[in-house]
Amino acid sequence: MKLHYQSIGQGSPLVILHGLFGSADNWRGIAKALSSERQVISVDLRNHGRSFHHPQQTFDLMAEDLLNLLDDLSLPTIDLLGHSLGGKTAMQFTQNFINRVNRLIVVDIAPRQYIDEHSVIFKALLALDLSKFSSRTEVSEALSGTLPDPLVRQFLLLNLQKNDQEFNWRINLQALFCSYPGLLQSVEQNDAVEVPALFISGEKSNYVTDNDWQQIKSFYPNAEHVVIDNAGHWVHADQPDIFIEQVNRFLADD
Incomplete structure (x- = not known):
């Protein structure tokens, strides 16, 4: 690795x-x-x-x-x-x-x-069903209610990639979320x-x-x-x- x-x-x-x-x-x-x-x-x-x-x-x-x-x-x-x-x-x-x-x-x-300032981001990203979206704009709009800052959304969506006509996250969201409490220490x-x-x-x-x-x-x-x-x-x-x-x-x- x-x-x-x-x-x-x-x-x-x-x-x-x-x-x-x-x-x-x-x-x-x-x-x-x-x-x-x-x-x-x-x-x-x-x-x-x-x-x-x-x-x-x-x-x-x-x-x-x-x-x-x-x-x-x-x-x-x-x-x-x-x-x-x-x-x-x-x-x-x-x-x-x-x-x-x-x-x-x-x-x-x-x-x-x-202090924890990122769990809201993790939860917003993990809650998305990426199979329902056909464009980055749609993903950004879906996040706008929870993450209203467009610059934050733009930064996060740099981690979005498309394989076989379907979006997925390049980052390992689940592992990062589980490890996040330790990263706050x-x-x-x-x-x-x-x-x-x-x-x-x-x-x-x-x-x-x-x-x-x-x-x-x-x-x-x-x-x-x-x-x-x-x-x-x-x-x-x-x-x-x-x-x-x-x-x-x-x-x-x-």
């Missing part, structure tokens, strides 16, 4: 981990922009994108998945960037395999436990992580609070925190130019 990934550019490797309901495809524009000076490897986490489906999904398992990929690619060390669920996975990987990470970038997430932090770290958050997001930053600083003493104006949870999508500038600045700082 191997992770699907996309690679662009040459040089020192940067691995990107997407968030819940996402995939490497969501990061193509950012990866291309960052690839002028390095190899950028965008990964589909298990049960996402084109990666394998599995009934279990924990941070430790996803860290092991990434370790296996790095070994397959003969990459002894990497720079690692993760957003949201991918950010928690990146923190767990760094905690478990600190000798494999040169620099860590975490985007709009803290290592703490979060804190990252297992045992020791302080001495690697250089950059935590990027959006000014309009509430995912990283002042209290979170104090906790982050205790676990990552070499961390810096950048808040990007006029950006929400999807910082890289809301302010891509500033996001890319901050990542390049951090990775260029030797």
Whole structure:
């Protein structure tokens, strides 16, 4: 069971981990922009994108998945960037395999436990009988009562694919829903992580609070925190130019 990934550019490797309901495809524009000076490897986490489906999904398992990929690619060390669920996975990987990470970038997430904000999405998607729909527009309209934000629906429907004239979900919805309570839990932090770290958050997001930053600083003493104006949870999508500038600045700082 191997992770699907996309690679662009040459040089020192940067691995990107997407968030819940996402995939490497969501990061193509950012990866291309960052690839002028390095190899950028965008990964589909298990049960996402084109990666394998599995009934279990924990941070430790996803860290092991990434370790296996790095070994397959003969990459002894990497720079690692993760957003949201991918950010928690990146923190767990760094905690478990600190000798494999040169620099860590975490985007709009803290290592703490979060409240349930996605069960409504899972239930809305699982309730659909996709055999009844002939277009993405019909699926979007069916979801509009429960999920009124068109941008959220547009993002989720990136996971919709059509095989043999019938729609199905590319993500493993049932396994993700069953694993979701565990993904809300804190990252297992045992020791302080001495690697250089950059935590990027959006000014309009509430995912990283002042209290979170104090906790982050205790676990990552070499961390810096950048808040990007006029950006929400999807910082890289809301302010891509500033996001890319901050990542390049951090990775260029030797």
